[in-house]
Amino acid sequence: xxxxxxxxxxxxxxxxxxxxxxxxxxxxxxxxxxxxxxxxxxxxxxxxxxxxxxxxxxxxxxxxxxxxxxxxxxxxxxxxxxxxxxxxxxxxxxxxxxxxxxxxxxxxxxxxxxxxxxxxxxxxxxxxxxxxxxxxxxxxxxxxxxxxxxxxxxxxxxxxxxxxxxxxxxxxxxxxxxxxxxxxxxxxxxxxxxxxxxxxxxxxxxxxxxxxxxxxxxxxxxxxxxxxxxxxxxxxxxxxxxxxxxxxxxxxxxxxxxxxxxxxxxxxxxxxxxxxxxxxxxxxxxxxxxxxxxxxxxxxxxxxxxxxxxxxxxxxxxxxxxxxxxxxxxxxxxxxxxxxxxxxxxxxxxxxxxxxxxxxxxxxxxxxxxxxxxxxxxxxxxxxxxxxxxxxxxxxx
Amino acid sequence: xxxxxxxxxxxxxxxxxxxxxxxxxxxxxxxxxxxxxxxxxxxxxxxxxxxxxxxxxxxxxxxxxxxxxxxxxxxxxxxxxxxxxxxxxxxxxxxxxxxxxxxxxxxxxxxxxxxxxxxxxxxxxxxxxxxxxxxxxxxxxxxxxxxxxxxxxxxxxxxxxxxxxxxxxxxxxxxxxxxxxxxxxxxxxxxxxxxxxxxxxxxxxxxxxxxxxxxxxxxxxxxxxxxxxxxxxxxxxxxxxxxxxxxxxxxxxxxxxxxxxxxxxxxxxxxxxxxxxxxxxxxxxxxxxxxxxxxxxxxxxxxxxxxxxxxxxxxxxxxxxxxxxxxxxxxxxxxxxxxxxxxxxxxxxxxxx
Numbered sequence: 248x249x250x251x252x253x254x255x256x257x258x259x260x261x262x263x264x265x266x267x268x269x270x271x272x273x274x275x276x277x278x279x280x281x282x283x284x285x286x287x288x289x290x291x292x293x294x295x296x297x298x299x300x301x302x303x304x305x306x307x308x309x310x311x312x313x314x315x316x317x318x319x320x321x322x323x324x325x326x327x328x329x330x331x332x333x334x335x336x337x338x339x340x341x342x343x344x345x346x347x348x349x350x351x352x353x354x355x356x357x358x359x360x361x362x363x364x365x366x367x368x369x370x371x372x373x374x375x376x377x378x379x380x381x382x383x384x385x386x387x388x389x390x391x392x393x394x395x396x397x398x399x400x401x402x403x404x405x406x407x408x409x410x411x412x413x414x415x416x417x418x419x420x421x422x423x424x425x426x427x428x429x430x431x432x433x434x435x436x437x438x439x440x441x442x443x444x445x446x447x448x449x450x451x452x453x454x455x456x457x458x459x460x461x462x463x464x465x466x467x468x469x470x471x472x473x474x475x476x477x478x479x480x481x482x483x484x485x486x487x488x489x490x491x492x493x494x495x496x497x498x499x500x501x502x503x504x505x506x507x508x509x510x511x512x513x514x515x516x517x518x519x520x521x522x523x524x525x526x527x528x529x530x531x532x533x534x535x536x537x538x539x540x541x542x543x544x545x546x547x548x549x550x551x552x553x554x555x556x557x558x559x560x561x562x563x564x565x566x567x568x569x570x571x572x573x574x575x576x577x578x579x580x581x582x583x584x585x586x587x588x589x590x591x592x593x594x595x596x597x598x599x600x601x602x603x604x605x606x607x608x609x610x611x612x613x614x615x616x617x618x619x620x621x622x623x624x625x626x627x628x629x630x631x632x633x634x635x636x637x638x639x640x641x642x643x644x
Numbered sequence: 645x646x647x648x649x650x651x652x653x654x655x656x657x658x659x660x661x662x663x664x665x666x667x668x669x670x671x672x673x674x675x676x677x678x679x680x681x682x683x684x685x686x687x688x689x690x691x692x693x694x695x696x697x698x699x700x701x702x703x704x705x706x707x708x709x710x711x712x713x714x715x716x717x718x719x720x721x722x723x724x725x726x727x728x729x730x731x732x733x734x735x736x737x738x739x740x741x742x743x744x745x746x747x748x749x750x751x752x753x754x755x756x757x758x759x760x761x762x763x764x765x766x767x768x769x770x771x772x773x774x775x776x777x778x779x780x781x782x783x784x785x786x787x788x789x790x791x792x793x794x795x796x797x798x799x800x801x802x803x804x805x806x807x808x809x810x811x812x813x814x815x816x817x818x819x820x821x822x823x824x825x826x827x828x829x830x831x832x833x834x835x836x837x838x839x840x841x842x843x844x845x846x847x848x849x850x851x852x853x854x855x856x857x858x859x860x861x862x863x864x865x866x867x868x869x870x871x872x873x874x875x876x877x878x879x880x881x882x883x884x885x886x887x888x889x890x891x892x893x894x895x896x897x898x899x900x901x902x903x904x905x906x907x908x909x910x911x912x913x914x915x916x917x918x919x920x921x922x923x924x925x926x927x928x929x930x931x932x933x934x935x936x937x938x939x940x941x942x943x944x945x946x947x948x949x950x951x952x953x954x955x956x957x958x959x960x961x962x963x964x965x966x967x968x969x970x971x972x973x974x975x976x977x978x979x980x981x982x983x984x985x986x987x988x989x990x991x992x993x994x995x996x997x
Contacts, residue, residue: 441952442952444736444952444953444955444956445952445954445955448955449955467739506832509831509832510828510831518824518828519824519827519828520824520827520828520830520831520835520836521831522835522837523835527732527949527950527952527953528732528733528736528737528950528952528953528959529736529952529953529955530952545730545733546733548727548729548730548923548925549831549832549833549834549835549923549925550835550923551835551837551839551921551922551923551939552729552922552923552949553922554949554952565814565815566818566837566838568827568837569837
């Protein structure tokens with residue numbers, strides 16, 4: 248009797264979880280959805296569409312991004328995508344699709360919007376061997392083609408795995424490396440910082456096996472690199488714990504960092520100057536911050552420049568009038584994170600999508616990952632690895 | 645291998661001619677072997693010397709050649725204009741096809757000169773006083789422990805000075821010297837939070853004072869004893885003897901010490917990057933005494949703070965341009981130090997020990 252009650256409860260809880268996730272997915276406004284394929288933001292001429300919890304994206308962009316070819320037959324209104332020996336056939340308005348000759352029934356059919364053919368993202372990606380994450384967090388869909396996390400891990404491994412790059416990714420990379428080494432004691436792992444830009448360039452130059460980047464990859468990054476999105480992280484604006492300011496808006500943060508507001512009084516604080524702390528240019532956090540908070544405007548020239556998250560936190564903790572921005576993983580009680588646009592910058596809110604300032608953590612390899620790097624990434628994307636990610640960051644699975 | 649007519653050879657030849665036991669044969673071999681070995685070592689040492697001096701020239705060539713694109717693109721405006729931080733971000737974010745070569749390092753160069761001059765201003769009188777006390781006035785049983793303490797201070801890594809500066813000097817300046825009103829008044833020019841030129845000067849002077857004391861004390865100790873005795877015998881007071889006899893004689897040695905201390909100050913990176921605020925701001929004398937409270941950054945700490953940018957060619961060249969300025973400054977200083985040291989040797993030689 249007891250066990251039955253318990254299992255009923257469990258099922259109920261699972262259903263609640265399932266539906267709540269579903270509900271979040273529906274809440275996210277469609278124009279806010281971005282799609283990251285191998286760490287790079289998919290540039291779309293038509294915004295993704297959200298229908299019944301499924302994300303639809305323009306067909307050419309997604310097929311090409313995951314390395315497939317695509318054909319469009321206007322007469323039969325059929326989309327045919329090919330990658331290797333897998334063939335995916337979709338018909339506009341028809342929920343019956345074919346994958347390599349097998350019949351598959353879709354929840355949502357492909358459709359035409361503004362003369363663009365939109366196809367269901369998850370179906371297309373997964374049919375062609377990519378891993379897709381869509382849990383609504385900050386409206387970001389993550390697609391990894393190189394490593395899916397479903398692969399078998401070898402029984403034994405040895406050698407040295409070198410990583411460098413983002414100081415935001417570094418603490419997480421270290422925890423993952425520790426767990427990986429418990430599985431494979433013969434593997435040596437070295438992790439150094441340097442900033443996202445350094446990690447990407449080091450990986451491209453073959454100086455490291457994996458470069459860590461706390462931002463989406465860009466067209467200006469070296470050619471031939473492949474990103475694997477391993478986690479998502481929130482960026483938080485922080486002030487000194489004694490600062491009476493408990494809430495800020497994005498506009499206020501922007502005005503402070505561009506030098507339009509220089510007194511705490513203007514945002515409800517004491518009559519004191521605002522000491523602005525920023526990061527040096529190669530930082531992925533800086534990149535994300537200028538893009539998302541400052542709309543690409545320039546940081547005021549009087550801002551102090553720091554080379555790592557830890558230094559920004561230290562500078563803010565040391566000065567009552569300071570403001571700074573850090574990776575959520577660095578948030579502790581030496582600094583305070585005011586409400587941002589009325590939302591508490593917390594892990595829950597970042598996970599459920601109400602806190603929007605979320606960016607991807609990418610591990611970059613020179614070409615598709617091989618050997619030790621592939622094994623490590625498979626581990627990171629496995630259930631075990633993602634459980635470690637979930638302790639302080641947002642998992643992608 | 646053995647040079648003609650060397651003592652070993654003649655001795656052996658003599659023995660052989662005398663027709664003595666062939667046991668001497670082994671002596672011949674081992675002597676010959678030893679001299680081969682010695683010659684080899686001498687040659688190797690010679691090669692090492694040549695190699696290291698070539699290496700120094702190669703480093704200079706390397707640094708300056710890497711810096712040339714930026715120096716060419718900016719000309720004199722590299723030295724006479726500011727805006728480094730903004731230029732650096734622009735250069736880092738520039739799209740691959742159109743690199744941004746514009747850099748202005750005036751605040752960094754001026755910052756380097758300000759901190760070095762300021763640190764010397766504090767360190768020289770203080771260090772000279774300590775050196776005089778150590779060599780002339782210190783009770784004999786205190787002298788050894790004091791001297792070894794000073795030498796120990798000279799060996800402390802600079803990051804520790806930086807840490808002490810950050811945790812002690814910076815908050816002290818923020819609490820004692822910077823009022824809320826002053827900070828508000830200055831906020832559009834620079835953020836006053838204690839990290840400042842003054843903090844840099846203080847920390848840097850703490851760092852160079854031990855070296856200077858050690859060198860100045862050596863110079864004073866090298867003054868021939870009879871000079872001092874002659875002066876005292878003439879009835880001149882001890883203090884007057886120090887000022888009128890000993891200091892003038894030791895002048896060049898003290899000068900060389902000061903120049904070496906300046907060399908250390910100019911090249912210091914970590915400690916200054918921790919306490920000077922890390923922003924390419926040019927403190928202005930127009931702000932009166934606030935000049936000393938303004939944040940700034942030196943050439944050397946810029947190389948540390950912006951090193952992450954090295955993967956972009958323009959940023960790398962700009963940092964090498966900073967490095968080449970530092971290198972040239974250090975070479976000039978060390979030439980001066982040599983000149984001054986040459987002065988001591990001549991003086992010492994004339995005095996006859």
